[in-house]
Every structure is written in C-alpha cells, then in structure tokens.
Amino acid sequence: MYIRHSWNAVPKNWVSLGQPPPGTTIDLYIALKPQRENAVVDALYEVSEPGHPRYGAYLTKEQVADLVAPHPETLELVNSWFEHHGISSSSISTTHGGNTLKLKGVSVTQVNTLIGASYQLYRHVESGETIVRTVRYSLPTALHRHVLTVAPTTSFVSPPTQWQTPRIRSSRKTAELVKLASGEPATMLSSRAQIDYVTPPFLRWLYDTVAYIPMAMGENVLGVVGFLGDYPSPTDLSAFMHKYLEADDATFRVDEIRDGGYDATHPHREANTDIQYAEAMAYPTPHVFYSTGRGPTGTADYYLNWLEYILDEMNIPQTISWSYGAEERDLPREYTSFVCNCFATLGTYGVSVLVSSGDDGIGRGNCVNANGVVRFIPRFPATCPYVTVVGGTTNYDPEVATWFSGGGFSDHFLRPAYQRQAVPPFLRDLGNRHQGLYNDSGRGVPDIAAQSFNFLIFMNGQEQTASGTSAATPVVAGIISLLNDWRISTGQDPLGFLNPWLYGTGRAALTDITEGSNQGCGMEGFSAIAGWDPVTGLGTPSFRRMMERLF
Structure with a gap:
C-alpha cells in the first residue's frame, strides 16, 4: 500500500467529531484511468469548435463509453483487489459515463481496510454541515497508474450559499x-x-x-x-x-x-x-x-x-x-x-x-x-x-x-x-x-x-x-x-x-x-x-x- 492522497491537517473550517456512527456505509467511487487518456477531451473540442468537420456531431453514450473505457489490465487488477478484500461483485456497478466503478453500501470498516483510510465524522464550523471523510488514503502500488481517484475520501466539499443583502425593495x-x-x-x-x-x-x-x-x-x-x-x-x-x-x-x-x-x-x-x-x-x-x-x-x-x-x-x-x-x-x-x-x-x-x-x-x-x-x-x-x-x-x-x-x-x-x-x-x-x-x-x-x-x-x-x-x-x-x-x-x-x-x-x-x-x-x-x-x-x-x- 502507498499513500494516494493526504492532507497535513484537516482543511480549514472543518473539525473532527470522531468515529462515524456504527453501521455507517459508503457508496465508494473508483475512477479508472481510460486506455486513451485524452480521448474525451479531444472529442469535446472537435464537436465544440466552429469550423471543425465534426462541429455539432455530439456523441452517444455508447461512443463516450468506448472513449473512456479502461485498459483490460486495469479491470483485471482492480477486480483482483476487490476479490482479495471480499467485495461482492453484486455490489459493483459502472457509472459516470463508463470509466468509474461504484461500490454500493460498503461498511466504513471495510473501506478503511480497502484503501488504508481512517474515516471520521467532520463538522463545518460555519454551516454546521457534517460529512464522513478521511484525511488520507492509500492504494496498492500496482494500482496507482490505473486509478485516477477514489471518492469520497479527502474531498472536503462544502458548497457555500449565495452572497446576499436581504432587504425589502422600494x-x-x-x-x-x-x-x-x-x-x-x-x-x-x-x-x-x-x-x-x-x-x-x-x-x-x-x-x-x-x-x-x-x-x-x-x-x-x-x-x-x-x-x-x-x-x-x-x-x-x-x-x-x-x-x-x-x-x-x-x-x-x-x-x-x-x-x-x-x-x-x-x-x-x-x-x-x-x-x-x-x-x-x-x-x-x-x-x-x-x-x-x-x-x-x-x-x-x-x-x-x-x-x-x-x-x-x-x-x-x-x-x-x-x-x-x-x-x-x-x-x-x-x-x-x-x-x-x-x-x-x-x-x-x-x-x-x-x-x-x-x-x-x-x-x-x-x-x-x-x-x-x-x-x-x-x-x-x-x-x-x-x-x-x-x-x-x-x-x-x-x-x-x-x-x-x-x-x-x-x-x-x-x-x-x-x-x-x-x-x-x-x-x-x-x-x-x-x-x-x-x-x-x-x-x-x-x-x-x-x-x-x-x-x-x-x-x-x-x-x-x-x-x-x-x-x-x-x-x-x-x-x-x-x-x-x-x-x-x-x-x-x-x-x-x-x-x-x-x-x-x-x-x-x-x-x-x-x-x-x-x-x-x-x-x-x-x-x-x-x-x-x-x-x-x-x-x-x-x-x-x-x-x-x-x-
């Protein structure tokens, strides 16, 4: 196992509340690197650039799935990794256009073992919002060149509300x-x-x-x-x-x-x-x-x-x-x-x-x-x-x-x-x-x-x-x-x-x-x-x- 991403400290405005409640589960996304790394972006510019022969020739879901498909070796390694940790194939599906595997309803304990994490419950000091996240996670060394990211892990997203000046109009x-x-x-x-x-x-x-x-x-x-x-x-x-x-x-x-x-x-x-x-x-x-x-x-x-x-x-x-x-x-x-x-x-x-x-x-x-x-x-x-x-x-x-x-x-x-x-x-x-x-x-x-x-x-x-x-x-x-x-x-x-x-x-x-x-x-x-x-x-x-x- 080798660290994939970590924070030196909890991001600003977030405080830890300790372990999440017993029985907490996570839907974990494993984003895989496509076999053709820039294929989707290349296609995007082709269909979006006025004057290009393909301008406006938008893609189907099947065409996009083909562009983002991971290398067969990637799938083989990832599935072996899941198997080793007892992840049931029935809990795995493909999402986000075709290059992401979703593990549905996996316990926090099992995810901690799978990715070397330590999930905790965090509260945002301004909004009061609570989330379950980890400040670091790891992957087997062999998977680092095959996996783009795992989420939710270290992303402390808290969308702000609108800047506002409430008052009654004249x-x-x-x-x-x-x-x-x-x-x-x-x-x-x-x-x-x-x-x-x-x-x-x-x-x-x-x-x-x-x-x-x-x-x-x-x-x-x-x-x-x-x-x-x-x-x-x-x-x-x-x-x-x-x-x-x-x-x-x-x-x-x-x-x-x-x-x-x-x-x-x-x-x-x-x-x-x-x-x-x-x-x-x-x-x-x-x-x-x-x-x-x-x-x-x-x-x-x-x-x-x-x-x-x-x-x-x-x-x-x-x-x-x-x-x-x-x-x-x-x-x-x-x-x-x-x-x-x-x-x-x-x-x-x-x-x-x-x-x-x-x-x-x-x-x-x-x-x-x-x-x-x-x-x-x-x-x-x-x-x-x-x-x-x-x-x-x-x-x-x-x-x-x-x-x-x-x-x-x-x-x-x-x-x-x-x-x-x-x-x-x-x-x-x-x-x-x-x-x-x-x-x-x-x-x-x-x-x-x-x-x-x-x-x-x-x-x-x-x-x-x-x-x-x-x-x-x-x-x-x-x-x-x-x-x-x-x-x-x-x-x-x-x-x-x-x-x-x-x-x-x-x-x-x-x-x-x-x-x-x-x-x-x-x-x-x-x-x-x-x-x-x-x-x-x-x-x-x-x-x-x-x-x-x-x-």
Missing part, C-alpha cells in the same frame, strides 16, 4: 426600472446610470431578449442544480412571474437525487433566485430543478451524486445552471480532474454548463495557505476548463465589475487552448503586480459576466433582494437556453460546450467591461480592462448579437 425605485425596460424615461437614474434594483424587465432589455419568443418548448429544456437542501417555491415563482412578466403558468419539475428531498414550504434564497431568474429569461422554456443530497449520513459527495444521475439520463437539458462552488485548495487534484472530465463528457453530449465564479473576489479571509503563505484562492468547479464561468457586474451604461466577482487562475488546470490568445494580454498589462500570489499559467476565470447585485426576488410571498454571481449565472443560462431554442427550432444542433465559440467568433457578440475590480485576501484584486480579464471575462452577453454570430 416599489418606487422598482417602477423606474420597469419604465427603463419599456423605453420610458427613468428620472431616478443618475448620469452614470447606477441602478438600485435588478428586475426581469431590466435584464431582458439590457441583454436584448425582449422580442424573442421561444419556439422549441417540446425539445429545449433548462436545468438548475441545487444542493444543501436548497428548495425553490412554486408559489414565490408564480408571484414573481405574475408581477414582472404576467406569466401566471410558469412552473418547474423537481428531480430528487440521493435524498435531496423537496419541501416547497421552506424555500431558500439561493434556489428561489436561481429558478426565478432562469425562468424570467427563458420563459416559457421547460425547467427542471435538481435537488441533490449527500446521503442520510453525509457519506456521499454532492458533485458526484449529481454527475452520476445526469450522465445516466437519456434526455439531458441542453443548458445547465450551476451556482455553487468550493475552494479549489480543499480538493485533491485527482478529484477535481475526475469531476472536470465528467463535465467534459456532458459537453460531448451537447450540453452547455454555466457555473458561477464565486463571490469572494480573489479569495476569502486572509488567504494564508497551509504553508503560511498568502495565495489567491480560485474556486472549483469554476476552474474546470470544460464549463463556462459567469462573473458579476453592476450598473449599466456602462456596466462595471462587481467587487465580489470571483476571478483568478487555477492551481489545478493549465490554461486551455481557447484562452491562449485572450489571457496573455491581461498578464502583460498586470506586470509584476500580485506576482507569486497566483498561477500565471493556469486556466483563467471567468469567461463571461452579467448583472449580479441587488436582484429583486420573492421569498415567502415578500419581495427581498439577493446578490452574487450565483444570481448572474441563471441569467446567462437563460440567454444561452434561448439561443439553443432558436437553433433547435431552425433545425440546428444545440450549442454544447460554449468556450471555443465564445473565445472565437462569439467574442464580437459580447460587451467588453473595462471598469471596476474585485477584492479579497485583504487587498485589491484584479481590474477589468479592455479584452479578457479575471473579473468579468470577455464581457456581458447581447442575445441579438450572439444570434447574428451563429448564422
């Missing part, structure tokens, strides 16, 4: 935004066009979706991902849509995943914001909300639960909105690589995944790492190269970057090919500022941005405000869903993985943001400049201009 100021959207003079707006509240009419006017009516309702679907027991209220959605769009029939389907549950009588601000603004942008497109749990004893993994479910679905929504994330430094590289490859698989199916960049700017707190060194803290899955990441803006004419907009550079993933032309100009402009505090060869975050401050939402029948890039993300997802609707209704394929197009011909359809900066780590962060920047990415969307660039 109906007079709200009316000014409605006037603005309809073309009437808005007397309360300053010469700099600072706005007090964001509403659906304002967003639809600002991003030029007002005149478009979806036509592919029988085929096009928008999915919204939820974690942590965050539930949306259909009653609040009805009140919201009635007030702002006179759309009394707006609704959504709920898919419960791994004890995710659903209690409409106890809505959460995050889930309400996500559903209300995704619906506001894409109505009457069908919506599905995924309520994803961690299992009854906190033994499972939010991300892997959802990815297992969605990758097994026959009909996956063409657009997905994901407003959660965790500090990349709290996750093993092998784990983030595995999850990121699952997002790549979704892209090969023709799915556009929009992820929030986070609301801590360049990092939360003082950003001192385990070695006592200040280091900016990027967030995952925003750092995954195979998703489209949404940063935050505020005001209009011009829009400017919000101070909390998450942005920076990954420590786990290198700069992808589609960013090779866009990112270096920013780094040259930055010069020696913040030198050594970030990875200047890492994947840059975000890719795109949208309004993110002071959104009016309905909560338990009352109007309140909410803010964050997690509010911007469903807005952009709604716009992408409209583009997918237009393409499907005209006999074309959905957009799928967006970034090769966005950084290419689609870039001209975005409004560059050149003012504002983010903060964090007790200092000023990065600034928005002409071109790409790690605060607002390439800029904000214009639906009509994006349509024109897709002809």
Whole structure:
C-alpha cells in the first residue's frame, strides 16, 4: 500500500467529531484511468469548435463509453483487489459515463481496510454541515497508474450559499426600472446610470431578449442544480412571474437525487433566485430543478451524486445552471480532474454548463495557505476548463465589475487552448503586480459576466433582494437556453460546450467591461480592462448579437 492522497491537517473550517456512527456505509467511487487518456477531451473540442468537420456531431453514450473505457489490465487488477478484500461483485456497478466503478453500501470498516483510510465524522464550523471523510488514503502500488481517484475520501466539499443583502425593495425605485425596460424615461437614474434594483424587465432589455419568443418548448429544456437542501417555491415563482412578466403558468419539475428531498414550504434564497431568474429569461422554456443530497449520513459527495444521475439520463437539458462552488485548495487534484472530465463528457453530449465564479473576489479571509503563505484562492468547479464561468457586474451604461466577482487562475488546470490568445494580454498589462500570489499559467476565470447585485426576488410571498454571481449565472443560462431554442427550432444542433465559440467568433457578440475590480485576501484584486480579464471575462452577453454570430 502507498499513500494516494493526504492532507497535513484537516482543511480549514472543518473539525473532527470522531468515529462515524456504527453501521455507517459508503457508496465508494473508483475512477479508472481510460486506455486513451485524452480521448474525451479531444472529442469535446472537435464537436465544440466552429469550423471543425465534426462541429455539432455530439456523441452517444455508447461512443463516450468506448472513449473512456479502461485498459483490460486495469479491470483485471482492480477486480483482483476487490476479490482479495471480499467485495461482492453484486455490489459493483459502472457509472459516470463508463470509466468509474461504484461500490454500493460498503461498511466504513471495510473501506478503511480497502484503501488504508481512517474515516471520521467532520463538522463545518460555519454551516454546521457534517460529512464522513478521511484525511488520507492509500492504494496498492500496482494500482496507482490505473486509478485516477477514489471518492469520497479527502474531498472536503462544502458548497457555500449565495452572497446576499436581504432587504425589502422600494416599489418606487422598482417602477423606474420597469419604465427603463419599456423605453420610458427613468428620472431616478443618475448620469452614470447606477441602478438600485435588478428586475426581469431590466435584464431582458439590457441583454436584448425582449422580442424573442421561444419556439422549441417540446425539445429545449433548462436545468438548475441545487444542493444543501436548497428548495425553490412554486408559489414565490408564480408571484414573481405574475408581477414582472404576467406569466401566471410558469412552473418547474423537481428531480430528487440521493435524498435531496423537496419541501416547497421552506424555500431558500439561493434556489428561489436561481429558478426565478432562469425562468424570467427563458420563459416559457421547460425547467427542471435538481435537488441533490449527500446521503442520510453525509457519506456521499454532492458533485458526484449529481454527475452520476445526469450522465445516466437519456434526455439531458441542453443548458445547465450551476451556482455553487468550493475552494479549489480543499480538493485533491485527482478529484477535481475526475469531476472536470465528467463535465467534459456532458459537453460531448451537447450540453452547455454555466457555473458561477464565486463571490469572494480573489479569495476569502486572509488567504494564508497551509504553508503560511498568502495565495489567491480560485474556486472549483469554476476552474474546470470544460464549463463556462459567469462573473458579476453592476450598473449599466456602462456596466462595471462587481467587487465580489470571483476571478483568478487555477492551481489545478493549465490554461486551455481557447484562452491562449485572450489571457496573455491581461498578464502583460498586470506586470509584476500580485506576482507569486497566483498561477500565471493556469486556466483563467471567468469567461463571461452579467448583472449580479441587488436582484429583486420573492421569498415567502415578500419581495427581498439577493446578490452574487450565483444570481448572474441563471441569467446567462437563460440567454444561452434561448439561443439553443432558436437553433433547435431552425433545425440546428444545440450549442454544447460554449468556450471555443465564445473565445472565437462569439467574442464580437459580447460587451467588453473595462471598469471596476474585485477584492479579497485583504487587498485589491484584479481590474477589468479592455479584452479578457479575471473579473468579468470577455464581457456581458447581447442575445441579438450572439444570434447574428451563429448564422
């Protein structure tokens, strides 16, 4: 046995509560390295790059399973390992596109022996959430070159809730935004066009979706991902849509995943914001909300639960909105690589995944790492190269970057090919500022941005405000869903993985943001400049201009 991954100490904000309850079991995922290491990513770029002969020729599940298949020797060794430890073949299944083995309902005691671990119950000091994890695990030496990662083991994922400023709205100021959207003079707006509240009419006017009516309702679907027991209220959605769009029939389907549950009588601000603004942008497109749990004893993994479910679905929504994330430094590289490859698989199916960049700017707190060194803290899955990441803006004419907009550079993933032309100009402009505090060869975050401050939402029948890039993300997802609707209704394929197009011909359809900066780590962060920047990415969307660039 040889250590596969370990932490020198329990990750920050987590404390051990000792051994998990007797009888605790784990569904353990063993992600195997494929025989053709980069086959899925290569296929993703082929089907996502405009002008490539295979553009839009999305893959079937059988084709993906063939690309990710492990070497026969890998399966032989792994099965021998299971057999040696008495793992019943009846408890083993294949998941996550075909390269992952799932051991269902294995006792913690048996897993400790299998991977040389010492699982304990941990509590997050801020949220109170409890999970079962280990700070180290091992594998037989012969398996290290065959196994990508084992999970859940050392991944301390605790998705944060939305950054928010709850307060009741002013109906007079709200009316000014409605006037603005309809073309009437808005007397309360300053010469700099600072706005007090964001509403659906304002967003639809600002991003030029007002005149478009979806036509592919029988085929096009928008999915919204939820974690942590965050539930949306259909009653609040009805009140919201009635007030702002006179759309009394707006609704959504709920898919419960791994004890995710659903209690409409106890809505959460995050889930309400996500559903209300995704619906506001894409109505009457069908919506599905995924309520994803961690299992009854906190033994499972939010991300892997959802990815297992969605990758097994026959009909996956063409657009997905994901407003959660965790500090990349709290996750093993092998784990983030595995999850990121699952997002790549979704892209090969023709799915556009929009992820929030986070609301801590360049990092939360003082950003001192385990070695006592200040280091900016990027967030995952925003750092995954195979998703489209949404940063935050505020005001209009011009829009400017919000101070909390998450942005920076990954420590786990290198700069992808589609960013090779866009990112270096920013780094040259930055010069020696913040030198050594970030990875200047890492994947840059975000890719795109949208309004993110002071959104009016309905909560338990009352109007309140909410803010964050997690509010911007469903807005952009709604716009992408409209583009997918237009393409499907005209006999074309959905957009799928967006970034090769966005950084290419689609870039001209975005409004560059050149003012504002983010903060964090007790200092000023990065600034928005002409071109790409790690605060607002390439800029904000214009639906009509994006349509024109897709002809």
